[in-house]
Amino acid sequence: MLLAPLVSVSKPLPPVFYPLSLQANGQFLAAKQLFPGVEGGLWSIDVHNRVRFYDGTRFIELDNLAFDNNDVTFFRGQFWYAKANKLFSQQPLGEVNQVFTTKLTEHIQSLGHGGENVWFATDNQVYLGNEHPSRFEIISMDEFERFYGGVGVKITAAIETRGAWYIGTNVGLYRWQYGELDYVGTVHRGAVSTLLLEPESNRLVIGYHSGVEVFPLDEPMQRIFFPLGQHVLSLESTASHFWVGTEQGLYWLERDTLDLEQVEFNPHDEFGLAGDKIYALVADGTLGMWIATNNGVRYFSEYGKLFERISVSIDENLNRLEPKLEVMDNPLGGYWVITSSALYAVDEEGESAMIYWGKVSSLAQREQHLWIATERGLMHLDLDAYQITALRQKIDNMPAQVEHISLGSGDTLWLNDGLRLLSFNVETEQINDFGDDWVVSDYLPAKVTEIYALGDNKALVGTDHGLYIIDHGLSRYIGASAPFGSVTELVADEHQIWAASSYGAFLYDDQGQTFTRLELFQDSTRPVCVTQSDGIFWLVSSAGLTAYTGTGEIVRHLGAPYGVISNEFINGSCAYSEQSGSIVIGSRYGIVEFDPKRILDNPVPTPSVLISQVSVSNTARHLGDVQDVIPNVGYGDSVAIQFSLWPSAQGHSLVYRTDDYDWQDMQGFQLNIDKPSPGLHSIEVAVKGNTSPDSSIQFSYQVSTPWFMTGMFYLFMALSS
Template identity: 20%
Template sequence: MPVISAAQRMNIPLVYKNKLKIRKFTSEEGLSQNIVQDILQDSQGFMWFATTGGLNRYDGARFKAYKAVFGDSTGLVNNYINQIVEDKNHRIWIGTSKGLSRLDLKTGRFDNAQHQKGVSNSLSNNWVNALGQDKAGNVWVGTDKGVNKAATNSHFLKFQRYLYAPKGTKKERFFIGAICHDSQGITWVGTSKGLKKIERQAGGKVSFTHYPLAPDSAHHSPESIKSILEDAQGRLWIGTRVGHLYLLDKTRSKVTLFAQDLARVYDLYQDSKQTIWVGTENGLCWVNEKTKKIERFFYPATHLDNITVNCMHEDKSGVLWVGTAGYGLYHIDSKSTKFSTYNISHYTQSPLKENMVWGIFQDKGDRLWLNSAKNGLFHLNRSTGEITNFKHEPANPQSLIHSQTKRIVQAQDGSVWVVTKGGLNKYNEVNQTFERFFIEKKYSRATSVYCLMADKKNALWMTTLGGRIYKLDIRAKKFSQARSKYFGNGWASSIVEDKQGIFWISGRTAIVLYDPKKQQVVEAHRYDSVNTVGLKKNRPLQIFKARSGQLWITTYGDGLAKVVYDKTGQFRLHYYTQKDGLPTNMLYNILEDKQNKLWISTENGIAKFDPVTEKFTNYTPKDGLPNDDFGEGSFFHDPTTDEMFFGGQNGVAAFIPAEVKPNDYIPTVRLTDFQLANESVIPSKDAPLKNTANYTKKIVLTYEQATVFSFEFAALSYASSDRNQYKVKLHGYDKKWRNLGKRNFVTYTGISPGTYHFRVQASNYDGVWNTQGLRVELVILPAWWQTWWFKLGWISFTIFLVVGFYLYRINAIKRQKRVLEETVVLRTKEVVEQKEEIQIQNEELLQQREEITAQHQAIESQNKLLTEKNYHINQSIKAAKTIQEAILPFESKMQDAFQHNYFILYKPKDVVSGDFYWLGNVGNKKILGVIDCTGHGVPGAFMSMIGFTMLNEIVNTQKTDNPADILEQLRIEIRYTLKQDETGRRNGMDAVFIALEALDNQQTKVIFAGAKRPLWYIKPGSATLDTIKGSSVSIGVIYQNKRTIEAHTIICDPNTLFYLSTDGFTDQNNVVRKRFGAANVHNALLKVSHLSLAQQKQDLEETLQIFMEGTEQRDDILLIGVRV
């Protein structure tokens, strides 16, 4: 008997059509705490999450946490947050267990309010449970002792109390659990005593009305309410702590108990698809308006059906966020998923691991038939989730012939036929049994059916593994064999009938044309020397006939072939390959939609082809496909609905082509951070940022501040936000837009004074761009010597000097003229005297010659002495080189640690180097470091030997294995050894260290810490280079404000590449004194990442040599690459 199961079926609202992509965020992703109490998207587009461990802002890339600090009255009042709301003045109100905080989003500053004994306009109680904003902009605050209306226009938080019972009075005490301001301006309050209605009366008075939730029950006691929702129809939904869900029709004042026994109802929310979600203590639920019942949400591997759900919120991009108690935050994305998926294991009770689907068929009852290789045939009712499994049963002659199913087709009379190993099976829908058909009584490979086609005359045609063609007359239940084989080696993949009634058959190495009337092959083409139609060597798979009659052929390795006829009627094949836009040349099956577009399943996703424009559009698992690799023969098209199905390694992808379109949501672009010298700027009156980064429109920098500055930004589209793209341009500096890809930050250095405009454009995951984007005016002030007043003063001073010098020269010439006249007289007298002096000078010259000869001999003696000293110095330096080479890790040590999976590019500027690398082990951790000491040559070498000795002590002796601790200890040792606290010297080093630890699951745990140096790495199969910045700390430099070195942990898959480097490669100049730069280093590493490590080293050395041609090496260069 068939096995029927529905125990684990997916249960989601039908409007989502199985198109969900669910992601989970916990403290591991940066969330401050895993208990999420409330969710908000602010007016700028940022997501805010209230947790019991602080407030979190999320921009699609990272979380920013706001936490209370003990003794700081200017920050958050408490970390245990119950609810948050944004008012019309862009301030977030935060209800906590110890009072109320208000965060000004423009300034980033907090105002706090708490209950003050004896102060009537203070908060009535510190435990704030609920918040709400009415149409007038007033913020209402629900506490354990009544509700308060805040005066929002006042800088100081003042409140007017309602439903408040002071201690010692006879008034009822009200615990406020929910506040709802409806579309009519009425305020509804959920209390521990039931539902209250607050209305404003003439003269500013307020009236209260109690709404009993069960008016027909005399013994009903008021229920404590936690959530209230007004839906799009104006109805009021009320969730209580005892698990009841009520529906209030306000027009008739009628209360209905909609559901009970739900466990505690914590939140109610209606999304843009009009689905009402119910968050309960026992999971996420939704309201089925058709059945008037509450459904429990179930999606495999999410656990949302049995964990406590505290809150829900849908953002502007269509993502539903779900906050839980202890399980973090769920991100339910229905936008980026363009395809529905059906996975066999999601529907079965048995531990079935096989999800490969070998064949697909949909019957008239919207039920899918799915073929498997080992587990028979699955019959899935898509409406109910019920699945029936048909298998071979040895004792049941009405079961399948074999559990290995291959193809499934529907004959002209509507009967369903299944190909299994051994023969054909006809399904009897009434009895849910199969009638067996055998070509021969005894099974043989030669008669094993591989391909099946139903013709228009209610006959089935099939090919076998033995290369034969058979016909089954369904009415007569009789097989007949064609007079000739179809010509081919082994099985055929497909049969199709063309407009002339000729069968086209694709074999392993051939295409055969078969005339069913003549029962003979009329044409046969294969890949050989006499191939006249252009058939290529790889196997043709499916031959597909479009509605126009055009034939298309998929191949396993040669792409897509189009059958083109010439004037003589002879056909040839025209091929489309990866060069034309296909994702791969390994293709399987083709379907045609109502717009005459071809959809092709491949070994790398699904491709859409427009035969008119000859353009391809490709889809991958990132678009919601269950897998990359699909299966041959696993496809189906419903011509009525135009729905298509392709089966593969992990189930079935189902879609209606007209609904597969880009997400048209244009992401908002916001500035999230601005940094000077890699330090975030905190807004203040004297800082470049007067407001928070996202509210900043203009930044003014001094000449000194503009040395290095960075912008960080975010596209606030949260559907597949990791695929958002960015472009930037600094107008006035950049000549064209810079494409950053997924990187959401950019750094500028050495920008000249002037006025610029920084622009950012961003796109969502489907390439829909916000071309208006972000615009920030940037003003860089000139240095004092570049100001107009300095230039004017300098010009005036120069003119004064020129004029003064001119007058001075005129007077000097006059004086010279007088002196010359007097000199002529004197010279005449002196001529006689000079004659006598010449004789005396000759004698002096002879004496000077003798002295010069003696000096020359002395110089030669000194030169000889200098030569000897230079020789000894060179010998000492060579000895220092030998010592330095001895302390570096030997090749054998690197081999033991990394085998051949490393390279070392080491180029000292002088004989000895200030750069060195270090390798050590602590337990099962390998510790590798690259260190850049102050200076190069002999001073650098001395520092490297000091550093090497200290590292041996810190790691090998003290067994320190955390890179951050190693660098911190090295800071202490350097300061002590070099007596920096007494001398104030700043000699030291920059460094990058990693600790590698192999995990049991073949992954590697990598801990990184850097002092002024980053870590670069490339994941397997990735086309991007990821960067982790080092800490802004240099070893040996004493900072006024305490700076620490942080450690970063990565869990990486096998064959991840890591690169550790000093700054020598980056800072090397070319002949025009242009630095090689970090961007070029990144590009060079990406370019060689697919090569072996030895080849990487060779290519990088060549790249550096070409860049340095015509100039000298500037600094020591050290770069190490490691594959783990």
């Protein structure tokens, strides 16, 4: 039978955007504004004016606030808002402070912060802050109208840099410096919606109602305008890109080359960038970005760009979710992909060809020869001649159904039909039938889950109850593998055997016959496959990717939200390509490919410890940005300190120590201290495994001394006696 491969180009999938935990649980956060906390965390204000603090693990809502999402900004740990002709500031859970009062007839119309100071504007004047929080430079609106006649001027944004204020209006951009106002002749004369300053190169990014402009303040002739035909709502920057949020989607503007790219998303993808309107963007300082849209809040990590995601389906109507998607290395280049209905070949350029239509359970390859286990038995494919042969029709004793096959360095192809184990010489076409006597009878009924050939006379057989080694016809069961359950994937070198199983992973040294349980980066996770590259072993699990040395020590781990999705990988579906140097993994959401060397050379951001809330006797006292606060605690009161890891815990846990005790594990992320003694108390908290002074944080609180424990009381008692 001749093959007629059906060729198509594999489609790159959009980048992964992660929903907040609140939204992943079915709730919805319609945030209109996002603000970064001073020490970490994220403040959000939604369309119903609810204010929440997100610490990377949970949401905490503030009650009874006097502002709404249209007239507030968050700056230096305080909310700044306007009511009529008054400017107020308020720390979370703190008292309201009246900062400034304008004339009774002047109502504050807009406010914000730019650089190191707050600004606000009325119908008649603009107020620009300075180092003193209640003193402002004042510009009359008449100054603006000298440059523009017509409709009234409205202030929309302002930002300070190097002693000058750049002020965005509905009629263009202005500069206030040395007490004088000038119109800035930008490329585009139009309504300014938002401003962003890049301090390193002293470039101003200007968002208009119709596009975005990059304006080098030191080289104004080099400015460039990018027409988008849509309203720019938000701007933010990372180390590599300017982020431009519009009313019709998100754009990335490369900082060095100024290449503009619209970010694609799939509206039917639960992990896609949901919504068109990008209301707010907040960088977290660790290559991550928080994104508020009209359909919820998402998180994106630039670390995810180390992964390439593609779809290999030729049917555009198929959903990304595949019930089966296994990948295997193709020594000729690229890799093989097995779906629930076909076998595909994907080359280095991303072009895929459907090689076989039908259910395929396993394959093995030598140069231009491919063997596949199908529901119609074992097939041989001559890739050079594009010819397929059903081996059962020409070879006696070949099973009608074959489930798993593996070809080692010799000429022997190992295969099974149920518990019947066979070896097949691909040159002589001779079959050696081992029957089912190799299985320990105590474990019957049983099932073969994986075969890994080590040569003509030796193979590893994974089962639903552990690992067997078949060597020159003799079967040896590794009893220590039984508690690990079903073997899903095997990889081996000359002596070492690595196994991913349902209930963990293990390393077995066949020469020394030593068994080692592999430590998982995060407990209660499920390994799905294992592969190796350049002496590093990669274990893929429900929690992400973990790299091990040859002795089983963890050297790298990454999971959500750094490029991979929790629970996305499929059993027994990863492979290393020596030709390309990349690892490919079958995912429920397509094919994931990455260069292991780049992952090892680029460690994921280390989460920072965040104190999110301090409560005294069940009453919240401080929320966010409380590390430098020293609360006063009454004698006899209890103290509860809520910690978190920012921006994501990613399987990490916390340790702490006090003045009296050395480092100890924290149960969860909260410390409860019942009736501490009088005096100053200090607690140091760090991520487990990283307790260096640069990584830990300290928190102190003061417990008051009751009158009956003071020196004066004891003196009085002594004199009285």
